[in-house]
Amino acid sequence: KAGVTQTPRYLIKTRGQQVTLSCSPISGHRSVSWYQQTPGQGLQFLFEYFSETQRNKGNFPGRFSGRQFSNSRSEMNVSTLELGDSALYLCASSLEQAYNSPLHFGNGTRLTVT
Amino acid sequence: AQKVTQAQTEISVVEKEDVTLDCVYETRDTTYYLFWYKQPPSGELVFLIRRNSFDEQNEISGRYSWNFQKSTSSFNFTITASQVVDSAVYFCALSEFTGNQFYFGTGTSLTVIP
Numbered sequence: 001k002a003g004v005t006q007t008p009r010y011l012i013k014t015r016g017q018q019v020t021l022s023c024s025p026i027s028g029h030r031s032v033s034w035y036q037q038t039p040g041q042g043l044q045f046l047f048e049y050f051s052e053t054q055r056n057k058g059n060f061p062g063r064f065s066g067r068q069f070s071n072s073r074s075e076m077n078v079s080t081l082e083l084g085d086s087a088l089y090l091c092a093s094s095l096e097q098a099y100n101s102p103l104h105f106g107n108g109t110r111l112t113v114t
Numbered sequence: 115a116q117k118v119t120q121a122q123t124e125i126s127v128v129e130k131e132d133v134t135l136d137c138v139y140e141t142r143d144t145t146y147y148l149f150w151y152k153q154p155p156s157g158e159l160v161f162l163i164r165r166n167s168f169d170e171q172n173e174i175s176g177r178y179s180w181n182f183q184k185s186t187s188s189f190n191f192t193i194t195a196s197q198v199v200d201s202a203v204y205f206c207a208l209s210e211f212t213g214n215q216f217y218f219g220t221g222t223s224l225t226v227i228p
Contacts, residue, residue, distance in 0.1 A: 033215075042218055042219070042220040042221060043221075044218075045217070056215050058215065099209040099215065100147050100209065100211075102149070102161040102164055104161065105151075107156070107158050108157055108158075
């Protein structure tokens with residue numbers, strides 16, 4: 001069974017641009033969560049999608065948005081990039097709602113904003 | 115306030131030593147889940163264990179064991195006879211029934227020296 005796939009693995013953008021990250025969950029998993037990982041802040045929850053609906057959102061500005069498609073694939077968008085958005089963005093899928101299920105993580109997308 | 119505290123930022127041990135990684139959590143929910151994840155140098159977080167708030171039984175899986183104590187709000191992780199392959203960053207996480215999201219600790223970086 002294929003794991004969680006995130007594309008691209010690396011991205012370099014400049015301030016003010018926007019970026020879209022993609023995540024394909026494990027087949028059959030209906031929940032997709034996104035996390036931002038930085039050395040200073042650790043893993044911070046961005047949002048969770050379940051059956052195409054956003055179930056929960058972390059404490060991030062509106063520049064961070066996402067969506068989930070009918071095949072459970074998810075995208076995350078960051079608009080008007082800032083230097084502080086440089087981070088490893090991790091996607092995780094789970095069979096059911098995330099709060100009581102083990103999360104299966106992808107390898108992440110390393111975003112560098114210059 | 116941090117919901118999950120991993121006070122040990124970095125630990126180094128010599129191979130075959132035992133090591134305990136501490137995790138203290140904070141929640142008002144009576145229903146919650148605790149998790150441990152491992153992030154090896156390759157970057158992908160790997161699920162290790164899940165424990166719900168109603169099950170305080172300790173668990174052993176090979177060289178790994180977990181001690182859950184509600185009285186002290188702790189969920190500590192012990193590796194017995196550590197090996198070089200155990201070198202990784204270990205994250206403790208809390209998921210609350212009402213909160214509907216995961217809260218990760220800042221991680222403990224374990225280095226096992228051969």
